[in-house]
Amino acid sequence: MTARMVDYARAAFDLIDHFDGAKTTDQVMSQLGSALSAFGYNAFLITGVPEPPLRVEAYFLLNGWPDGFGTEYHQKNYYRDDPIAAWCRRSIDPYEWSEAKYNPETWPRAATVMQLADDFGMKRGFCVPIIRANGFTACVTMAGDKPDFDPEAKKAMHLISLYAHAKAVKLMRMDAALRTDGRMLTKREAEALTWIAAGKSSWEVASIMGITERTVNKFVADAAQKLKARTRTQAVVNAIFAREIQIPG
Amino acid sequence: MIQVVTAANSHLFENELANYFRVRHEIFVVERGWSAVARPDGLEKDQFDNEDAIYILGIENRHVYGGARLVPSTKPHLLGEVFPHLASVRGVPRDPGIYEWTRIFVTKDKREGGNAGRTAGTVICGMLEFCLEEGIHALSGVIDAWWLPRFHDMGWTVHPLGLPELVGKDHVLAVVMPIDQETLEKTRAFHAIEEAVLTRRGLDPLPGRALVS
Numbered sequence: 001m002t003a004r005m006v007d008y009a010r011a012a013f014d015l016i017d018h019f020d021g022a023k024t025t026d027q028v029m030s031q032l033g034s035a036l037s038a039f040g041y042n043a044f045l046i047t048g049v050p051e052p053p054l055r056v057e058a059y060f061l062l063n064g065w066p067d068g069f070g071t072e073y074h075q076k077n078y079y080r081d082d083p084i085a086a087w088c089r090r091s092i093d094p095y096e097w098s099e100a101k102y103n104p105e106t107w108p109r110a111a112t113v114m115q116l117a118d119d120f121g122m123k124r125g126f127c128v129p130i131i132r133a134n135g136f137t138a139c140v141t142m143a144g145d146k147p148d149f150d151p152e153a154k155k156a157m158h159l160i161s162l163y164a165h166a167k168a169v170k171l172m173r174m175d176a177a178l179r180t181d182g183r184m185l186t187k188r189e190a191e192a193l194t195w196i197a198a199g200k201s202s203w204e205v206a207s208i209m210g211i212t213e214r215t216v217n218k219f220v221a222d223a224a225q226k227l228k229a230r231t232r233t234q235a236v237v238n239a240i241f242a243r244e245i246q247i248p249g
Numbered sequence: 250m251i252q253v254v255t256a257a258n259s260h261l262f263e264n265e266l267a268n269y270f271r272v273r274h275e276i277f278v279v280e281r282g283w284s285a286v287a288r289p290d291g292l293e294k295d296q297f298d299n300e301d302a303i304y305i306l307g308i309e310n311r312h313v314y315g316g317a318r319l320v321p322s323t324k325p326h327l328l329g330e331v332f333p334h335l336a337s338v339r340g341v342p343r344d345p346g347i348y349e350w351t352r353i354f355v356t357k358d359k360r361e362g363g364n365a366g367r368t369a370g371t372v373i374c375g376m377l378e379f380c381l382e383e384g385i386h387a388l389s390g391v392i393d394a395w396w397l398p399r400f401h402d403m404g405w406t407v408h409p410l411g412l413p414e415l416v417g418k419d420h421v422l423a424v425v426m427p428i429d430q431e432t433l434e435k436t437r438a439f440h441a442i443e444e445a446v447l448t449r450r451g452l453d454p455l456p457g458r459a460l461v462s
Binding site: 010129131155159166 | 422
């Protein structure tokens with residue numbers, strides 16, 4: 001191994017050891033941000049990658065995007081036309097952003113999204129898809145002006161990404177779960193939310209559970225509050241990630 | 250039923266073992282395209298399928314529907330002999346309490362929808378039960394890098410031994426994974442498996458006696 005290869009490997013392994021000791025998402029963000037900037041990345045994002053038309057904001061785990069970029073991205077729902085996200089949903093292997101091919105003539109909005117990223121200093125990027133045990137896709141994506149794309153550097157980023165994502169999930173579960181007896185939601189709240197996750201309406205859930213629609217809505221609202229979710233969709237996502245409910249089917 | 254087969258009781262499972270190596274050919278050579286391990290006799294067997302190998306087999310009606318292989322890290326094994334460069338940062342683990350885990354599979358007819366199939370879960374739980382009974386405290390091996398989040402989701406601890414490397418078209422990672430009672434309980438909870446699954450027919454029933462030291 002050359003000295004450079006040892007440095008990349010050491011950087012990755014040191015960072016993974018640091019993640020182990022981190023107790024808050026701020027600590028992880030700071031550790032990850034420092035390490036990535038040494039590799040030439042000034043922005044990163046760890047997030048779930050749902051299928052459109054689901055919106056991505058509810059799935060964010062660690063947001064290291066430039067201020068302002070996210071605002072416009074979400075306002076204009078650029079996720080739907082983000083070619084990096086589209087490529088991620090079809091890949092298991094890491095890739096440079098330039099490998100996420102799209103045809104700007106048939107998909108001009110994709111070019112618009114990439115132009116916005118470029119405007120915010122995210123000119124070249126690297127993305128590591130994450131396939132969860134439940135089949136969901138997530139990713140760790142990072143970008144900068146001229147990141148280090150040495151093959152050994154990319155291997156280091158690949159490994160760092162896998163562990164950064166795992167740590168982010170672990171911390172989110174700890175944040176979301178005020179674990180006293182191991183469960184945050186009551187049995188009925190979890191049951192109601194599971195039916196919602198299966199696509200049932202409140203009315204249908206009421207019928208299934210033998211309660212009023214009003215009670216169903218209260219269960220779901222209480223669950224959402226415990227899970228720090230603003231919407232039903234986000235409550236479902238947070239509940240699944242916190243393993244409070246299982247994906248139906 | 251999950252049965253552990255070693256050199257000590259393999260004479261009781263001759264038919265099942267013959268079937269097992271044919272099933273391995275179907276899975277690894279035919280389905281996964283590992284042409285490098287193809288043999289003219291239609292059995293998938295390599296130099297590590299020797300008297301030190303331990304097989305965790307899912308058996309139904311004398312047929313093998315799932316399996317995993319364990320090889321002592323103190324003897325020649327895949328990571329140590331063929332892929333030591335994958336462990337270039339932390340080194341190849343060699344310890345009587347560490348076994349290399351390879352060749353995990355479930356036959357097509359037993360695969361449920363979704364990735365965390367319950368059948369695979371029973372094979373893994375059977376393997377963990379055996380390891381805990383016999384004092385195996387960690388599993389080493391080479392995994393597809395994209396599997397790492399799945400292990401984390403199951404609640405396992407995974408220590409990388411080197412950076413991920415491309416082998417053929419696959420990004421693979423050498424790892425060592427400490428295992429204990431908590432690992433077994435988390436794996437059971439993850440797959441909704443409520444009971445012990447392992448049988449030790451033909452082996453000394455006392456824990457700690459199945460392995461030759």
